[in-house]
Amino acid sequence: MLKGKKIVLGVTGSIAAYKSAILVRLLVKKGAEVKVLMTHDAENFITANTLAVLSKNPVEKDFFDADKNWNNHVKLGLWADALLIAPATANTLAKMANGLCDNLLLACYLSARCKTYLAPAMDLDMYKHPATLNNLRILQSFGNSVIAAEEGELASGLHGEGRMAEPETIVEFLENEFSNQPAPKAFHKKKVLISAGPTYEAIDPVRFIGNRSSGKMGIALAEAFAQQGAEVTLVLGPTHLKPQDQNINCMAVESAAEMRKACLEFFPASDIVVMAAAVADYRPETIAPEKIKKTEDQFQLSLVKNKDILFELGTQKKQQCLIGFALESTNLIEYASQKLQKKNLDFIIANPATEAGAGFGSDTNRISIVDRHNKITNFELKQKNELAVDIVNFTKDYLGLK
Numbered sequence: 001m002l003k004g005k006k007i008v009l010g011v012t013g014s015i016a017a018y019k020s021a022i023l024v025r026l027l028v029k030k031g032a033e034v035k036v037l038m039t040h041d042a043e044n045f046i047t048a049n050t051l052a053v054l055s056k057n058p059v060e061k062d063f064f065d066a067d068k069n070w071n072n073h074v075k076l077g078l079w080a081d082a083l084l085i086a087p088a089t090a091n092t093l094a095k096m097a098n099g100l101c102d103n104l105l106l107a108c109y110l111s112a113r114c115k116t117y118l119a120p121a122m123d124l125d126m127y128k129h130p131a132t133l134n135n136l137r138i139l140q141s142f143g144n145s146v147i148a149a150e151e152g153e154l155a156s157g158l159h160g161e162g163r164m165a166e167p168e169t170i171v172e173f174l175e176n177e178f179s180n181q182p183a184p185k186a187f188h189k190k191k192v193l194i195s196a197g198p199t200y201e202a203i204d205p206v207r208f209i210g211n212r213s214s215g216k217m218g219i220a221l222a223e224a225f226a227q228q229g230a231e232v233t234l235v236l237g238p239t240h241l242k243p244q245d246q247n248i249n250c251m252a253v254e255s256a257a258e259m260r261k262a263c264l265e266f267f268p269a270s271d272i273v274v275m276a277a278a279v280a281d282y283r284p285e286t287i288a289p290e291k292i293k294k295t296e297d298q299f300q301l302s303l304v305k306n307k308d309i310l311f312e313l314g315t316q317k318k319q320q321c322l323i324g325f326a327l328e329s330t331n332l333i334e335y336a337s338q339k340l341q342k343k344n345l346d347f348i349i350a351n352p353a354t355e356a357g358a359g360f361g362s363d364t365n366r367i368s369i370v371d372r373h374n375k376i377t378n379f380e381l382k383q384k385n386e387l388a389v390d391i392v393n394f395t396k397d398y399l400g401l402k
Contacts, residue, residue, distance in 0.1 A: 011087070014089050037108055038059055038105070043061075078111070189229070196237065264309075275324050323347055345372075365382075
């Protein structure tokens with residue numbers, strides 16, 4: 001059950017840290033990929049070199065390495081299928097229960113989206129102290145699992161509960177946990193980038209050029225991909241709507257230039273990119289620093305073309321599945337097909353601008369999907385959140401995901 005699982009092992013400052021070497025070896029033998037994070041106090045009991053050799057991965061201890069490169073705890077937390085802290089000292093448990101973040105391991109814990117498993121290790125009276133018991137209850141209320149300490153001879157010479165569970169027991173506990181977990185969702189660990197909403201192109205401090213996009217379709221797509229296990233980044237233009245799923249990384253932007261910058265930043269690491277935003281084709285050549293006064297009967301505004309974000313992403317595309325939208329008032333399929341070819345898309349979602357119940361602002365839409373082989377799949381008029389599920393399922397089938 002551990003084959004192929006990604007496990008971050010946190011090692012803290014307890015004499016039981018010597019068992020971490022055995023634990024790493026057992027996990028690796030079971031087929032797991034293990035990365036170790038240590039606190040500095042843990043180095044008093046076991047060396048980083050030992051754990052690095054056994055795990056076949058570098059051991060991290062600090063926010064920055066010797067060359068001042070940042071050790072990305074957020075990325076590590078997202079990488080893991082499980083965070084296991086063994087041994088977990090009373091001090092570490094107290095910090096975790098109260099949200100403290102003064103070392104790399106705690107930062108990883110606060111960033112991790114996977115489940116955390118705790119194997120406490122301390123002396124009898126520390127383990128039974130009301131403060132420790134309360135911290136364990138708090139941590140369990142957060143959804144963490146505690147692998148109970150065992151009874152036996154302790155480092156103090158006392159006999160009782162407080163010994164860290166044996167490595168074999170911990171591995172068996174994890175195997176049982178993974179065997180009871182549902183199968184991963186279709187887009188598990190897939191990084192999905194979505195743009196949504198309009199852009200506003202400033203004329204002066206109070207006026208702008210915009211469009212009628214509400215962002216409903218893009219937000220619905222973000223929710224649907226997240227429900228299927230994807231790690232979603234939503235670049236969202238100005239709208240009063242927001243996604244409900246707190247796991248969606250939502251970046252608010254206003255102009256086409258801001259949206260372009262955000263999309264270019266996240267594009268290289270993305271697996272799937274859906275450009276659902278209604279990006280302004282043009283912007284004012286200059287932005288007046290003060291509100292423009294109404295003095296003339298006629299007012300001329302000089303516009304310049306915005307860079308085509310979707311075309312630019314198409315030229316940079318490597319492994320990404322790139323999906324576009326086409327809103328057209330005439331020749332819907334013809335214009336959508338031309339856009340698909342010109343912008344190097346995998347498929348394009350075409351929807352009519354003038355049909356009743358479709359287009360900007362409404363809760364419903366009617367779409368047709370055109371793929372690279374000019375196969376057309378039509379969908380009836382329905383709620384946008386239902387169409388979002390249809391689009392996600394189409395993407396799943398297109399990529400051969402299960």
